[in-house]
Amino acid sequence: MTKPKSINWFPSYATHHKIPFGSYVFNEQLERISNSVTSVNRPPFEFLKDNSINGTYVFFNGGIDFGKPELNQILEWVSNGNTLVVSAANFEKQLLDTLNLKTKSINTIDNFNNVFQVNLVNSRLDNSANYKYDKGSTFYHFDKIDTTQTAVLGFIDKFRGDGESIQDSLVNVIKQPFGGGEIVLNTFPQAFTNYFMLKSPNQNYTAGLLSYIDVEQPIYIDTYYKTGKTFYTSPMYLFLNTKSLKWAYYLVLIGALIYILFEGKRKQRAIPVVKPLRNQTVDFTRTIANMYYENSKHKDISQHKIQHFLEYIRNTLHLSTSEINDSFIINLAARSNNTKEDTKALFNFINNVNTKTQINSKELERLNTLIEQFKSHNQWKTKQ
Template sequence: MSKKGKLYIILVAIAILGIVAAEMTKPKQLNWFPSYATHHKIPFGSYVFHEQLKRLADTVTIVERPPFEYLKNNTIEGTYLFYNGGIEFGKEEINSLLDWVSRGNTLIISAVGFEEHLLDTLNLDTKSVSITENFNNEYQVNLVNPALDNKRSYKYERPTTFYHFDEIDTLQTAVVGLIDSYRGENMPIKDSLVNSIRQPFGAGHIMLSTFPQAFSNYFMLQSPNQNYSAGLLSYIDTSKPIYVDTYYKTGKTYYTSPMYLFLNTKSLKWAYYMVLIGAFIYILFEGKRKQRAIPIVKPLKNQTVDFTRTIANMYYENGKHKDIAQHKIHHFLEYIRNTLHLSTSEINTSFIKNLAARSNNTIEETETLFKLIERLSQKSELNAIELERLNTLIEQFKSHNQWKKTTS
């Protein structure tokens, strides 16, 4: 390799190492993915809420199956808690949940959107909060129960679209919380935008909230917002089992990819990237140096001998001894003309003497062979013994002439 090529490789290697060093020393970017998973410690995970719930409640059960399947066990009772960015139940599933609530249990759903069938059943409708006068995307929420410090507002400033209950059945529905644009520290909400409600259903209760961020790490760790989340939990009977759904969570409860450990650990991730970059450089430079292997093409096999042997066997098996004898005689005469350079147009005594001399055979052997040829040529049919006799004499005659081929 030339000096110029080596210089280019060194410069590329230095650049790659510089990029890797800069990336490894760069602060890790914050993950704002709205997972709401109970084991996630990212801003929109719910690790803090789950830990506090276990501390306050007697029994907390994580449910990793769909409620339609889980509620087939009729012994389950208590509170079923759902919170996520969006939840879409099927019609049969929401009916099974409502039947379960009607038997004296509590259902809490906190999400941006709700099942249409559920809203129709409870005579509810939702509408987005106007942002015409709230370009900073700052919101405040509070609780209406006087026992929960209803004069305090809790701030939330992440950009998002919030919803409120536009139509409610005031005879059956109790307002739990309100939401509006941020108006200042401890400023009460003037416009009644209802975002949390509670309604009896059969022997049980249903509580709905359009503010699932109340259960996120980001909201609860900003004091005093934890009081708002605690106020929502005050509507739950903590002496009974609480079932927390993880089936409808956006974030996974476990990692299915084996590459998670590599890509989630900075040092392993960059080691993996370096291996890929090194392999690419090796292929790029090493591939140009080596010529592609040239395949070996086998020459065509001469099938003449095999073909002749096949035809001869066919004639022999069919009993055409006369035809085989004629071919043998014609080939023998051709051999004399081409190899011994004698004319076969006239077979006489002079020809026999010259042929015997040139082929290293005796005159008697030569005469015997040609007498046999003459006799067989005159016969119309031959048997196998006569054909074998002809072949033996011709081969013996040729064998005496082999020394000429060896010395030539």
């Protein structure tokens, strides 16, 4: 009862949630700067049937997939002079094709702390601050944009050196005209979460994003495409989130358990021997892997293989994988009973796989063979 309640890191994005990845703070601050903020808990296809709706429609979530009919209706609404803002880790293919865009995930093999730094382009905004996000897992950026139609608003500048220009950075916020309106896309939805905004000076980054929205016009915040629920359907939620009811519930369970234990000693019948369930973890893992392989998700499988291999190096060979350089290759080769040339060839192949968006089955098999050969030398050394 006295220990602190564990933090809920569920990626909710819901405007009523005060957990780290909720957006309660964003919604509260938005209502302070705009007199017309409306939460929309209906699908856009249904909401936009009202022809009197004008202004800015804001979507942000870990993933958003409208579907073809709904997307067409949204784009028609934008072309009538309105603004669409969509912030998600990745976007559906039809939207990207319509705007002549492509996205790509960021290679994080040299960023094990998962710290990303973001910034905005506009010189009138305060870009001297460092806006950092330290809970990143998979980050995306715009790999291809139509430079004749697209304005770059923000970028991920962790990968930008002192002598490099903005063009060398990874673009993650863009704006593009569409008909009589405009569309703003952002691959960093975490900018609207409580965890990001409450870490000073990150709130200025979110405010900079809002500067591209006309706050004099009505703003519609989507609450339909959200990972977090807007209401709770289970009655147990009330029990388990009220301390007195929760412990009353636990006491009833404990009392029932004590009664069963003492009463069962005199009335218990012979219990037949039941064979324990077979551990099917390996079978389950093999089934999932076959599903990935049959669906030609070779790139996803390769990423899992590489991450497990790096974890093997850290746990078994006790080497840090935060920096892959010549010194690391020499130490790894010596500890694993592999030659320097073989070790270097393996990591060159891993780097080649990471730079590709898609790989074929032969490349995946080659990656698996190199990793298994590398491990087999270390196992032989252990037996010796």
